[in-house]
Structure formats: C-alpha cells, structure tokens
Amino acid sequence: MAFTANQSYANPPTFSQNSPFSSKPHCYSSLLNHPFKKTILPHKPLYLSAVTGFGPRTPLEPSAQCNAYEARQSQPVPITIEIDQESAAQKLKIGVYFATWWALNVVFNIYNKKVLNAFPFPWLTSTLSLAAGSLIMLVSWATRIAEAPETDLQFWKTLFPVAVAHTIGHVAATVSMSKVAVSFTHIIKSGEPAFSVLVSRFLMGETFPMPVYLSLLPIIGGCALSAATELNFNLTGFMGAMLSNLAFVFRNIFSKKGLMKAGKSVGGMNYYACLSMLSLLIVTPFAIAVEGPQLWAVGWQKAVSRVGPNFIWWVVAQSVFYHLYNQVSYMSLNEISPLTFSIGNTMKRISVIVASIIIFQTPLQPITALGAAIAISGTFIYSQAKQ
16 A cells, blocks of 8 residues: 555554554564565655654554655654753853843942042941941841841851951952052952962962962962053052952851851851951941041042042942942852852953953053963963862
C-alpha cells in the first residue's frame, strides 16, 4: 500500500503476520529488502510530522497518526525551544546589580570630590556619609520597607573590630581624596590585593600558590610607576590611600572570622547597615576632636558663599550615594561568587578613574596612565590566580 504526501491513517488495515506493516516491529533493513519497497518508498525523501495519539488504547480508539510530505514542499515545522527562565532572570539580576553598583560609585566619587574641593574637612564628610546611611536604614526598618535583622550582643562584639577597620579605611580614603585627584586615589587603591596577600601570609600564616605571588608584581610596579609620575603628587594623599588599603584588608579578615563566631546570619544590606551605625559611633568623637564644630562652621560659610545653594545638594548627594553604592555591593555578594565580585570591583575602579579624568579634566601623563593600566591588569590577574 503506497504512501502519498500529507496522507494520514487513523484506522490502518490489518496486515498479515509477515507484512512489513504488521504491529510487530521490523528493522529498517528488512523493510528495504521487502519486495514492495519501490511502492512504499518514494524516490524523493519524505518528512514526517510529530506523532500524535501514541500510546495504549482500546480497540475502538484510532491508532497513532503520522503525516508525511515531500521534501520539495515548503511546510512549517513546529519547533519547541525551552528557555531556562530562572537562569536568565538571575543573570539579568546580576547585571543590574553591577551596573547600579558602578553608576552609584561614579556619582559618589564625583560629588565627594566636589564637596572636598569646596569644604576640605574629610572627617566631617566621612561622618555625614555614615550618618546618612544609618538614617536611611533606621527609617527603612521603622516603616518595614526592609526587615530589621535579629542580632544579639555577641554579634555586635564580633562586628566591632570590623567597624573599626571600616572607619579607618573610610576616613583614610576621604583624606586621600581631599589631597589628590580621584583617579590617583583609585590607582593606589587598586593595590589592595597586595596588602591582602602580605597580611594573610605574614600575620595569618596563610600560603598561596606561586601565580598569586607573581600577580603582585604588576600591581606593585604599576602603582609605583603611577605614584612616581603623578603631576600633583601629595604624600598625605598617597599615605591615605595606602592606609585605606590596609584597613580594608583587615576589615575583610575580621568580617570573615567574626561572623563565623557570631552565630547569627546577618547579610546583605542589613549587615552593612549595622556596620555603618557602629562606625558612626566610632568616628563621631574623633571627628569632633580632630576638626571641631568651630572649623566646620567657618568652612561651611565659605563653601556656601563660594558655591551657592548647590553645595548643600552636593553634601546630601555624596552622603546618600556613598551608602547606596556600598549597600548594593554588599547585596551583590549574596548573588555572585567572590571571583565575579573581584572582577566587578576591578571594572568599577576603571569606570571611576575614566569618569573622574573626563569630568575634572585631570592632567594625566602617558606614563602615569600606563602605570594605572599595569596595576589594574595585575588586579585582574590576581583575582583569576587566587581561585
């Protein structure tokens, strides 16, 4: 019995036991060797559609249906593609985190530098940044926009050394920004992996594979080259960036060890909120002692008279954006691996350096730019070698 294009059989006829169309299965070679193969197999290839109605059935139900058509005929072929929506959504979420993190960090650095140029009081500027973040989170908890964390005394005890290191690193970085260009501060801060390896090796007793140690050479060499060729080099600014690197390394070490002993799982933005509040309590008395309200009042009047009302907006913006970019970075840690975070942090520094050079029109010698590229490349190699 011959097949024709697009012909279907709902109730096939009964064939003999030896027929190739018997209900018993036959191999393809036996089918080809059947004496009626010229009748059942056309010269042109046939395309078969999806089989429907396949499975056990009663004698009254029709058998499985399968349609065929010649290859020369153009017929639509339904194709079903399954997309892992959950994986795509996760990648999109991480991309949004990174884009938001970089954008907020760039905006913070711009406004922070504007404030420090008009109001050179880094201790008060650092205090206002921490105060803004603390206020934002307290309001969020009070209005139930964010769920308040469950903490105990042990949590705050283990968080205290983390807060001390965070306070020192934050103030030191702000002091550096008040003395040198934003780009130079971030070039020096790209050397943080070198401090991390040295502290972990000599104080914590950790060992690393040889590629990790070798990756430190371009980091240290690039930072040294940039520092030596910086047009507006300032020792206080340079030392502030170096101290910030060291403090943030200890912050990471204390954070890792302390939270393991705390017995409480407080992560993401709530962890950073608690860190900001404790750091605010630490830095406030030192800010008053180092600078004091009298100097702040005089400096504020000069800044407002020079800049105008926009200065108040600058202060608010740098304070709010400081908290937001750190909050997003801590939230992203819950979604990505440490390697991905390190790569993202490296790209963040590049975006800040480029944006600050463009906006502030910072003069940059080619040799200084080369040193920055070497240091940042070394940071990327370090993040790869450490895994």
